[in-house]
Amino acid sequence: MASMKIDLERVHAFLTEFQTTDCSIVLVTSGGTTVPLEKNTVRFIDNFSTGQRGAASVEYFLERNYIVLFFYRLSSTLPYQRHIKNIFEESSQSNQDVYLDQYHKHQKSLLLIPFQTVADYLTGLQQLCCLLKPFGRSALIYACAAVSDYYIPDDELTEHKIPSGQNELIIRLKSVPKLLGAIKGEYAPNAFVISFKLETDEKILEEKCLQSADKYNQDIIIGNMLKTRTHQVRIFERMEKQWTIINRLQSNSEEKEIEYHIIEFLCNKHRIYQNSNQ
């Protein structure tokens, strides 16, 4: 599990094409981050995240003509690819061409940028936000990766695999530096910033969202519960101090995914944001 550096020249070249247009552009972060427990990493701490939400959101942003930087955990869910079943599932081939066509239609507006560890993520987030600064209010940061809260700093990591013969193992982790506040504070001050808060205890969800908004100044924070995240989210707009709840009927498989509704909501809010104060 080696560290993955971003090829910044590649990102810069991609962005340059769109600099003079009036495109909206979004950075979608997706998937969990890993926390290595050894330098030669055999063991690591991970966050639950399939990357499904990020991958689905990318498709809906592309449909709304956004340019997308997809900053995703390696081997997490990919847009379009997520619909294609593996060879062990039945009707394997049936819909592959539909999604391949959709991908080809939007291919030029999408850049894939993988990461692996929480350190990769933190460095990459800062670099990518700084590259989006010139886009001002046209840039949207959609931070939906599940970022580890604790890690072992590099200089405290043991070199080799932790031996297996002990009765007990004690792991001491430090809190991960929070960069979320620095996005609007420093890296891309005019970007429209959205982040997610996942909880398992419903009683504390709204309070945690409010605390986060207070601390990091996101424009919008989206609260969701681990168990109900695919059919309910609670969206808080910081400036308006306003909650919106989006529900998706579980019973109706014909209904669009919840990410469709989330992105529709956000794109409307982003349009208002772009038109204000210009």
Place this chain on the structure above:
Amino acid sequence: MASMKIDLERVHAFLTEFQTTDCSIVLVTSGGTTVPLEKNTVRFIDNFSTGQRGAASVEYFLERNYIVLFFYRLSSTLPYQRHIKNIFEESSQSNQDVYLDQYHKHQKSLLLIPFQTVADYLTGLQQLCCLLKPFGRSALIYACAAVSDYYIPDDELTEHKIPSGQNELIIRLKSVPKLLGAIKGEYAPNAFVISFKLETDEKILEEKCLQSADKYNQDIIIGNMLKTRTHQVRIFERMEKQWTIINRLQSNSEEKEIEYHIIEFLCNKHRIYQNSNQ
């Protein structure tokens, strides 16, 4: 990340078909195991394992007419599927049909059984080995999953997501009960048992293999280094006290995967084992 119980009736029905034949049968365990840090699991400890070795080995066992139970970590690499590129890679479609054909050819001899947590794995390994007991010396157990050495017992797990606001987090883990010794000792006494030992420090690899063989009575133990595992393994036969080193030239991409050579070696040894003492 819910617990995954094995559908034992399904496995039993699959095995029944082969009980009266003189087939050889192999249980391949594959991928890492997760260690939840919370009951409502957001965070977990993982072991590095793509499941590549297990998935490749399955294909070579099937080519040698083994019946295969593939006990694999959910979302780790799948046999045949592993060759099929995703839609973002070029030449996406080119070889899909070849591997689909190979899969269809061997489909009836292969049963996929997924797991997720280390607790799932331990329960499942015992159950599956017990189901293989009637196959006597025709059964081969190929334990190549990367099993966690430490975990938090269920009754010590916190219910909800660990809060993120603390400066430090201390995790206390207990050692995982070792079942490897019980395979030959109890579950499937006549099976031919192979396990793997992965290390990052070359100096201790052989010693660790010998210690493991001493403790758990596997017939064969295969040592490999994290960095060189795709082109070198050291195989130790416990009874013969004999080392065999298999090297694969890295430079020659035409050469067969190392798993081809490992399985060839093991099948020969298994044949000798089956013919002795009968």
